[in-house]
Amino acid sequence: MRVIDLTLPLDSKMAGFQIENADRLETEGWNATYLTMYSHCGTHMDAKKHFLKDGASIDQQLLEDLIGPALVLDITPVVPKQLIGIADLQPFEKAITPGCRILLRTDWYHRYGESIYRDELPRISLELATWLVKKEVCLLGVEPPSVADIGNIEELTQVHEVLLGGGVVIVEGLANLDQLRTQKVHFIALPLKIVGGDGSPVRAVAVEGDEFLSDQL
Numbered sequence: 001m002r003v004i005d006l007t008l009p010l011d012s013k014m015a016g017f018q019i020e021n022a023d024r025l026e027t028e029g030w031n032a033t034y035l036t037m038y039s040h041c042g043t044h045m046d047a048k049k050h051f052l053k054d055g056a057s058i059d060q061q062l063l064e065d066l067i068g069p070a071l072v073l074d075i076t077p078v079v080p081k082q083l084i085g086i087a088d089l090q091p092f093e094k095a096i097t098p099g100c101r102i103l104l105r106t107d108w109y110h111r112y113g114e115s116i117y118r119d120e121l122p123r124i125s126l127e128l129a130t131w132l133v134k135k136e137v138c139l140l141g142v143e144p145p146s147v148a149d150i151g152n153i154e155e156l157t158q159v160h161e162v163l164l165g166g167g168v169v170i171v172e173g174l175a176n177l178d179q180l181r182t183q184k185v186h187f188i189a190l191p192l193k194i195v196g197g198d199g200s201p202v203r204a205v206a207v208e209g210d211e212f213l214s215d216q217l
Contacts, residue, residue: 001207002207003206004180004206005203005204006141006189007204007205008043008112010042015118016042018035019033020033039198039200040145043204044199044200044202045172045189047198050198051164052161052164058192058197059194059195065138066169066189067186069100069101071103072105072180074105075105076106076107080116080122083122083123084104084124100137100138101139101140104141106122107178108121108144109143117145118146121144122144123159124159129158130166133162133165133166133168138167138169139168141171143175143177147159147170171189186207186208187207
């Protein structure tokens with residue numbers, strides 16, 4: 001068994017996240033901190049409520065969708081602002097079956113900490129989003145901080161609405177997919193149980209090992 005952490009580290013260098021001392025071992029007798037975070041910072045999951053008026057909140061997310069076999073699809077290399085289309089995933093089409101989880105490897109996490117990471121991210125085309133819904137994909141995990149261009153509200157809204165409205169769980173800000181040795185892994189990404197939440201940071205991991213892949217992909 002091999003466990004690979006797919007999560008960006010949360011620290012005060014990350015936009016939308018702050019950590020401050022609350023209590024100290026030397027004075028209060030224990031260490032504790034205050035955490036202030038944007039609901040979509042770092043490696044995180046979108047709830048349907050994020051873009052859908054009557055969408056379910058993050059505490060209502062079915063946990064069985066978030067644990068199970070996943071396909072790691074390597075579409076490297078990508079370029080800044082690349083629009084990822086159906087053609088990029090067609091080589092893997094036979095493996096993309098109803099209920100499958102997809103982790104899209106772009107190696108974009110290496111750009112984390114640079115302005116290009118957010119401002120020039122490669123993103124999912126509206127056509128690909130529609131195609132994934134038709135394929136009945138259960139979950140889509142990506143390395144950029146969003147599946148769509150954050151600077152284009154029309155694109156951002158449309159792509160999220162199609163995916164979330166079509167029943168596709170969205171996990172954004174993944175890391176270390178290039179450390180995976182197999183195309184099939186056991187994926188786990190669990191959000192905080194925030195009542196009424198529109199999203200949450202997650203701890204995402206992949207487990208490699210035949211004993212965890214008994215389910216058919």
